[in-house]
Amino acid sequence: MRRLTSGVAFAALYGLLIFLWWLIAYLNRGAGSPFVGPVQLVRAVWDQWPVLQPSLAATAEEAALGFAAGVCLAVVLSLVTIRFRYLGTLIGRLALVLYSLPLIAIAPLLVIWFGAGLVTKVTIAALASFFLVLVNFSTALVSTDRQALEMMEVIGAPFMTVSVRVRIPYALPSLFASFRAAAPAAVIGATVAEWVGANQGLGITILSAMQSYSIPLLWSSIFVVSLLSLVSYGFFAVLGRKLFPWHESNATSGA
Amino acid sequence: MISTPAPLSQSETAGGAITVDSLGMTFDLGKQSLTALAGISLEMKHGEFCSFIGPSGCGKSTLLRLIAGLIEPSVGTVRVDGEDAATARQKRKFGFVFQDAVLLPWRTVIENIELPMIVAHVPKQERRQKAKDLLDLVGLADFAQVAPAKLSGGMARRVAIARSLVLDPSILLLDEPFGSLDEITRQRMNVELQRIWAAERCTAVLVTHNVGEAVFLSDRVIVLGARPGRIIAERIIDLPRPRTLEMIGEPRFFEHTRQLSGVLLSGAVVGAESDA
Numbered sequence: 307m308r309r310l311t312s313g314v315a316f317a318a319l320y321g322l323l324i325f326l327w328w329l330i331a332y333l334n335r336g337a338g339s340p341f342v343g344p345v346q347l348v349r350a351v352w353d354q355w356p357v358l359q360p361s362l363a364a365t366a367e368e369a370a371l372g373f374a375a376g377v378c379l380a381v382v383l384s385l386v387t388i389r390f391r392y393l394g395t396l397i398g399r400l401a402l403v404l405y406s407l408p409l410i411a412i413a414p415l416l417v418i419w420f421g422a423g424l425v426t427k428v429t430i431a432a433l434a435s436f437f438l439v440l441v442n443f444s445t446a447l448v449s450t451d452r453q454a455l456e457m458m459e460v461i462g463a464p465f466m467t468v469s470v471r472v473r474i475p476y477a478l479p480s481l482f483a484s485f486r487a488a489a490p491a492a493v494i495g496a497t498v499a500e501w502v503g504a505n506q507g508l509g510i511t512i513l514s515a516m517q518s519y520s521i522p523l524l525w526s527s528i529f530v531v532s533l534l535s536l537v538s539y540g541f542f543a544v545l546g547r548k549l550f551p552w553h554e555s556n557a558t559s560g561a
Numbered sequence: 562m563i564s565t566p567a568p569l570s571q572s573e574t575a576g577g578a579i580t581v582d583s584l585g586m587t588f589d590l591g592k593q594s595l596t597a598l599a600g601i602s603l604e605m606k607h608g609e610f611c612s613f614i615g616p617s618g619c620g621k622s623t624l625l626r627l628i629a630g631l632i633e634p635s636v637g638t639v640r641v642d643g644e645d646a647a648t649a650r651q652k653r654k655f656g657f658v659f660q661d662a663v664l665l666p667w668r669t670v671i672e673n674i675e676l677p678m679i680v681a682h683v684p685k686q687e688r689r690q691k692a693k694d695l696l697d698l699v700g701l702a703d704f705a706q707v708a709p710a711k712l713s714g715g716m717a718r719r720v721a722i723a724r725s726l727v728l729d730p731s732i733l734l735l736d737e738p739f740g741s742l743d744e745i746t747r748q749r750m751n752v753e754l755q756r757i758w759a760a761e762r763c764t765a766v767l768v769t770h771n772v773g774e775a776v777f778l779s780d781r782v783i784v785l786g787a788r789p790g791r792i793i794a795e796r797i798i799d800l801p802r803p804r805t806l807e808m809i810g811e812p813r814f815f816e817h818t819r820q821l822s823g824v825l826l827s828g829a830v831v832g833a834e835s836d837a
């Protein structure tokens with residue numbers, strides 16, 4: 307019942323926003339207007355789909371590969387922190403320094419090193435997602451409930467058993483929560499990486515649409531990028547809820 | 562790990578299940594240090610039910626952790642059947658019921674009870690059977706396949722108790738196991754705990770805030786004072802067993818709780834001046 311009313315409220319809110327959007331576009335209509343209304347946008351996506359589809363595929367691939375690489379590295383380094391706390395802090399600090407560098411600034415450097423190929427985009431996407439996963443997962447791994455750990459100690463469980471049976475399972479919901487933030491970050495990373503050189507991708511369609519002043523293509527590219535981000539978020543949100551129904555963040559449906 | 566305590570050799574042979582000798586625990590808090598426990602000496606017999614009561618923060622949980630060898634004492638020794646506490650823990654002599662039930666939420670009730678047996682490499686067949694028997698013992702046979710999140714507080718405690726018994730511990734350590742329950746549920750749980758303890762024939766050490774609970778369950782109640790935590794009084798509870806809820810209304814039961822409450826109160830107020 308509560309869910310139903312909140313669903314209605316959300317629908318009403320979105321309806322209002324779309325109406326306002328339509329209104330702004332309608333008031334600014336005319337040839338060469340930088341505004342595109344909702345109906346026009348849908349039509350533009352439909353019309354531009356032959357261009358958008360391969361771009362979407364390219365960006366999605368870069369983002370997915372980068373995300374996978376970033377996650378793998380972050381997970382391995384986080385697991386190291388269980389055993390070697392001090393090393394973990396050190397890795398965390400280094401990762402922070404890396405994360406504080408603006409991606410748009412490292413991208414040209416990577417192009418010089420690796421060329422404008424797939425490696426550069428994957429690396430940027432990996433960097434964008436790596437830190438979020440590392441921080442969340444390594445923190446969760448070392449903040450296991452003290453009594454749960456003592457319970458394992460009392461039954462004489464060796465280190466590996468404690469890690470596999472208690473520490474890691476307790477930290478998995480946090481890992482998946484970090485995926486929800488890291489996956490869109492990888493999409494943005496891949497898009498940004500394309501700006502410094504690529505043959506195709508949504509970053510490229512955005513750039514070329516801007517240069518040729520093709521407003522419908524520009525808007526539809528932005529639309530598809532954000533859709534990709536949202537879908538990647540939603541995927542991990544749903545997966546997290548399915549896998550960890552016992553976790554309090556999944557007890558009531560929030561986002 | 563701990564230096565071998567020469568003076569204690571005779572009490573080792575005396576067969577005390579737990580022997581605590583001038584135990585002290587001081588936590589290093591960086592700039593300052595905090596003495597949680599000082600000069601605790603006591604002896605517990607096999608099969609004895611012994612309770613500790615005392616004000617919050619007087620070191621009751623710390624004492625249980627020391628007995629189970631989960632932390633090392635600053636001074637003094639803990640011997641369990643003549644061995645040091647950490648060795649006894651490695652031999653899985655303890656069952657520990659923590660202040661929270663700490664059931665693993667991704668495992669069903671029966672899987673939670675089986676966990677210690679998995680760790681101890683008990684064969685699968687035996688594991689299932691034992692877990693079922695223990696669920697019977699705590700009266701939750703119908704809840705084997707339920708997720709812990711679906712249990713009430715009292716049921717979760719009972720599962721935790723079942724889990725603590727699963728490796729046949731010779732010593733059961735209970736840290737305020739019914740602390741957050743209402744009075745009626747608590748009394749029912751106390752009756753069950755007494756029955757379980759009698760059935761398992763183990764030594765039990767209970768920590769509680771509740772004087773009535775301590776008297777109801779124990780052969781002996783030890784009162785701790787605060788800052789630093791130390792023994793300020795001890796009382797033998799000579800009520801016949803098995804104890805029933807009707808006994809709570811009897812004058813001799815009331816006499817025990819009245820006396821203990823008095824000591825508890827004076828210990829909390831007077832502090833270090835009480836008897837040594």
Ligand SMILES: Nc1ncnc2c1ncn2[C@@H]1O[C@H](COP(=O)(O)OP(=O)(O)OP(=O)(O)O)[C@@H](O)[C@H]1O
Binds near residue numbers: 597620
């Ligand atoms: N690991 C620790 N590090 C530092 N201080 C600690 C630690 N564990 C306990 N203490 C301190 O020791 C004192 C006794 O703590 P303990 O948990 O044993 O009290 P307690 O009698 O169990 O209290 P309660 O009844 O509230 O559970 C407290 O002042 C606490 O702050």
Ligand SMILES: [Mg+2]
Binds near residue numbers: 621622623660736
């Ligand atoms: Mg405590």
